Amino acid sequence: MRASVLVEPGRIEIRERAVPTPAPGDVLVQVSSVGVCGSDAHYYREGRIGEFVVEQPIVLGHEASGTIVGVGEGVATDRIGQRVSIEPQRPDPGSDETRRGLYNLCPHMQFYATPPIDGALAEYVTIGAAFAHAVPDEMSDDAAALCEPLSVAIATARKAGLTAGSRVLIAGAGPIGIATAQTALAFGATEVIVSDLDAQRRAVAAKFGATTVLDPREQDVSALRVDAFVDASGAPSAVLAGIGAVRPAGTVVLVGMGSSEMTLPVQTIQNRELILTGVFRYANTWPAAIALARSGRVDLDSMVTGKYPLAEAEQALNADRMPGSLKAVVRVQE
Numbered sequence: 001m002r003a004s005v006l007v008e009p010g011r012i013e014i015r016e017r018a019v020p021t022p023a024p025g026d027v028l029v030q031v032s033s034v035g036v037c038g039s040d041a042h043y044y045r046e047g048r049i050g051e052f053v054v055e056q057p058i059v060l061g062h063e064a065s066g067t068i069v070g071v072g073e074g075v076a077t078d079r080i081g082q083r084v085s086i087e088p089q090r091p092d093p094g095s096d097e098t099r100r101g102l103y104n105l106c107p108h109m110q111f112y113a114t115p116p117i118d119g120a121l122a123e124y125v126t127i128g129a130a131f132a133h134a135v136p137d138e139m140s141d142d143a144a145a146l147c148e149p150l151s152v153a154i155a156t157a158r159k160a161g162l163t164a165g166s167r168v169l170i171a172g173a174g175p176i177g178i179a180t181a182q183t184a185l186a187f188g189a190t191e192v193i194v195s196d197l198d199a200q201r202r203a204v205a206a207k208f209g210a211t212t213v214l215d216p217r218e219q220d221v222s223a224l225r226v227d228a229f230v231d232a233s234g235a236p237s238a239v240l241a242g243i244g245a246v247r248p249a250g251t252v253v254l255v256g257m258g259s260s261e262m263t264l265p266v267q268t269i270q271n272r273e274l275i276l277t278g279v280f281r282y283a284n285t286w287p288a289a290i291a292l293a294r295s296g297r298v299d300l301d302s303m304v305t306g307k308y309p310l311a312e313a314e315q316a317l318n319a320d321r322m323p324g325s326l327k328a329v330v331r332v333q334e
């Protein structure tokens with residue numbers, strides 16, 4: 001099979017590799033679509049994200065969909081031919097975190113495209129059968145792949161405690177910010193305020209349902225009073241301003257990739273008794289993601305702004321530098 005391999009930072013090669021064999025409990029998936037995530041771009045350009053370092057050639061991509069074409073021992077053969085959205089995780093079923101239901105925090109996790117585990121920018125992959133989620137016929141391959149970033153948004157909305165009538169501020173109108181804005185509305189939030197420095201991205205946020213968009217350079221974000229603040233930017237200035245906007249006993253959720261360390265307004269957090277937490281991937285989100293996308297409450301297809309064949313995976317990894325780009329997708333079989 002063909003696979004797009006990150007040989008070293010800044011260099012991608014299309015290489016021939018053996019088609020993987022599904023282990024007991026696994027399925028073999030012929031990959032259809034793979035969304036490009038900011039983490040993929042980080043690995044491509046810098047070779048690392050924090051403590052995760054690329055030390056050998058690796059296949060990137062963890063937002064994936066496809067069709068089951070083979071099964072391992074113990075998996076029903078009637079799953080062959082099923083279209084699926086891949087939840088790209090292999091937790092240790094015996095770890096304390098997994099047994100608590102928090103399998104995303106398993107210390108022995110094997111996650112697609114996190115060194116040294118290969119990802120989905122290849123013609124075939126294997127995954128545990130329970131992590132290959134069947135999708136309805138009306139869902140596109142691209143939307144099935146983007147159930148992964150939607151799952152991040154769902155995990156974020158749950159952490160933020162969003163519900164009917166919630167007022168939420170989201171910093172950053174990239175893919176996760178846009179997915180979170182749509183999810184917040186689906187969860188019942190009545191005010192979804194999105195801040196971003198870029199006018200084009202603010203316009204995109206408004207298109208996807210944000211009730212208010214603002215430029216934080218022109219408006220005092222900390223003067224707002226919201227129930228929850230979600231940082232999808234990773235910018236320390238955005239985090240500081242956002243914390244200042246949260247009402248007493250409100251919630252702050254950090255999801256954006258940015259500085260590994262930053263100074264926080266501890267007195268504000270203490271005096272307002274704010275809940276401050278992070279989001280690391282997701283757990284138990286795929287059924288909700290598929291339902292939200294199927295219902296039309298979240299529009300994943302419209303988030304796709306670029307489509308590339310596998311041979312042009314490197315261009316897809318650089319698509320985020322193009323004006324107007326929101327989400328690039330690699331069509332593996334084209």
